[in-house]
Amino acid sequence: MSQLFFEPGIPLDSPNAASPTEPSQGNQPTTFTELRKFTNPFVSSLLLAGALHSGNSTSWSSPSESAMSWSDPVGQTGNREACLDLPGTADTFALRDERLSQLSRYLHDVSGKDGLITRETADRGWSLWLALVNAMGSGIDIEVPVAMAGQDGELFLVWDNGVHRFEADLLPDSPTDLIYLGPQPAADWEFKYKDGEPIPQDAIEKLKLFQRTA
Amino acid sequence: VETSNDAGTLRPPLVPGEDGTPLPSDEWVIRVAAPASDGSLNEATFNLTGRDKKSIPVRLSVYAERLTSHEQAWRLTGSRRENSQVYLLNTDKIREIASADESSHHPKLDVDWEVKYLVNNFYEYNLNELGERMKDASPGAIGHCGIRHMFGTPSARSRIRRELIKIVQACNLPEELLSSQPT
Numbered sequence: 001m002s003q004l005f006f007e008p009g010i011p012l013d014s015p016n017a018a019s020p021t022e023p024s025q026g027n028q029p030t031t032f033t034e035l036r037k038f039t040n041p042f043v044s045s046l047l048l049a050g051a052l053h054s055g056n057s058t059s060w061s062s063p064s065e066s067a068m069s070w071s072d073p074v075g076q077t078g079n080r081e082a083c084l085d086l087p088g089t090a091d092t093f094a095l096r097d098e099r100l101s102q103l104s105r106y107l108h109d110v111s112g113k114d115g116l117i118t119r120e121t122a123d124r125g126w127s128l129w130l131a132l133v134n135a136m137g138s139g140i141d142i143e144v145p146v147a148m149a150g151q152d153g154e155l156f157l158v159w160d161n162g163v164h165r166f167e168a169d170l171l172p173d174s175p176t177d178l179i180y181l182g183p184q185p186a187a188d189w190e191f192k193y194k195d196g197e198p199i200p201q202d203a204i205e206k207l208k209l210f211q212r213t214a
Numbered sequence: 215v216e217t218s219n220d221a222g223t224l225r226p227p228l229v230p231g232e233d234g235t236p237l238p239s240d241e242w243v244i245r246v247a248a249p250a251s252d253g254s255l256n257e258a259t260f261n262l263t264g265r266d267k268k269s270i271p272v273r274l275s276v277y278a279e280r281l282t283s284h285e286q287a288w289r290l291t292g293s294r295r296e297n298s299q300v301y302l303l304n305t306d307k308i309r310e311i312a313s314a315d316e317s318s319h320h321p322k323l324d325v326d327w328e329v330k331y332l333v334n335n336f337y338e339y340n341l342n343e344l345g346e347r348m349k350d351a352s353p354g355a356i357g358h359c360g361i362r363h364m365f366g367t368p369s370a371r372s373r374i375r376r377e378l379i380k381i382v383q384a385c386n387l388p389e390e391l392l393s394s395q396p397t
Contacts, residue, residue: 102251107251115296116294116296147250148251148258149256149296150256150263151247151258151261151291152261152264154258155258156257156258158257165376169372180369181372188369188373189369190368
C-alpha cells in the first residue's frame with residue numbers, strides 16, 4: 001500500500017520526522033509534525049490530501065490521484081478528525097475537493113518544459129494559496145481560487161464573486177501583486193508581496209469576502 | 215476580397231494601415247488563450263507581456279481576424295498546445311472600455327495597427343545588414359495590431375482585463391491543430 005511522504009524517505013507519521021517547529025507564514029511545512037502546527041485545519045487537510053507536491057518538482061500529484069494514498073497516514077495518526085473539523089457537509093467537501101483537484105491538475109498541466117508557466121511559478125502559486133488559507137486562521141475557510149496562466153509566464157489566482165474581486169498576480173522574477181477590486185475604483189487596493197513574508201492584514205480582511213458558505 | 219459583417223453588409227477588403235493608425239470600426243481582433251482552471255475564460259491572457267511593454271507605444275498584441283486566421287495567430291504565438299482557444303473582440307466594444315490613463319487624455323482603450331517586427335529573446339529588434347528593423351514575414355503577421363492605453367497600476371490593469379473578458383467571444387481551436395507539430 002502506498003505511503004505519502006513530505007520528505008524523501010520520511011513517512012508523515014514517522015517518529016523520526018523532524019523536530020517540531022512553529023511554521024511561519026509563507027513557509028510550507030515539510031514534515032507531518034510541522035504540519036500539525038498549522039492553525040487552520042483546512043491547510044492540514046490540503047496537505048494531507050496530497051495536493052502539495054512532495055518537494056520533487058517532477059512529482060506533482062493531484063488530490064484525486066493521491067486520494068488513494070490518503071487513508072493510511074491519516075488513519076494511523078488519527079488526524080483525520082482534526083482535518084475534517086470544519087463547517088460544511090459531505091457535499092461541500094466533495095465540491096471543494098473537486099475544485100482543489102482542478103487547481104492542482106491545472107498547475108501541473110500548464111507548467112514545466114514548454115508550458116505556459118514554469119514549475120517554480122506553479123510552486124509559488126500553490127505555496128501562496130496555502131499561506132493565504134493559513135493566514136485566515138482557524139474556522140475561516142475561503143473559496144478555492146480560479147487559476148489563470150498568461151502568455152508571458154505569469155499565473156493569476158482569482159477570487160471573484162461578481163461584486164468583490166481578489167487577485168494574486170504571480171509574475172516571474174518579480175514580487176506578487178495582491179489586488180483587490182471593490183464595487184467602485186475608490187475601494188481598490190494593491191500590495192507588492194514577496195514570497196515568504198507575512199500576509200498583510202488588509203489582504204486577510206479582503207479575503208474574508210470570499211468565505212465558503214456551507 | 216469583400217466580406218460581410220454580422221449584419222450581412224458587404225465590406226471592402228481590409229488593408230493594414232500605417233503603424234499607430236486606428237483599425238476601422240466593427241472589426242474583430244483575436245488573441246489566443248489557455249482556459250482558466252475551471253474552464254472559464256482566462257483574463258490573464260490580457261496581461262501585457264514583456265514584449266508588449268517594449269513596444270512603443272505600449273500595446274497588447276492582437277491580430278485582425280480578416281487578415282490573420284485563427285491557426286496563423288496560434289502559430290504566431292508559439293504553437294502552444296495549452297492555447298486551445300481564440301478570443302474575439304470587436305473594436306467598437308474595445309473602444310468603450312475605460313483606459314488606465316489617469317490623465318484623461320485617452321479615457322478609452324483604442325486599437326491600432328502595429329507592424330510586427332522580429333525580436334530576439336530580450337525583445338530587441340532583429341536588424342538587417344542596413345541596420346533596419348526586420349518585419350515578421352510569417353503568414354498572418356500582416357494582421358498584427360495592438361490595444362492601447364492599457365498600461366497603468368496593477369489594479370487599473372486588472373479592471374481593464376475584467377472588462378475585456380466581458381466582451382470576448384471565445385471559440386475552441388481544432389484538436390488536430392493543437393496536436394500538430396510547429397511549422
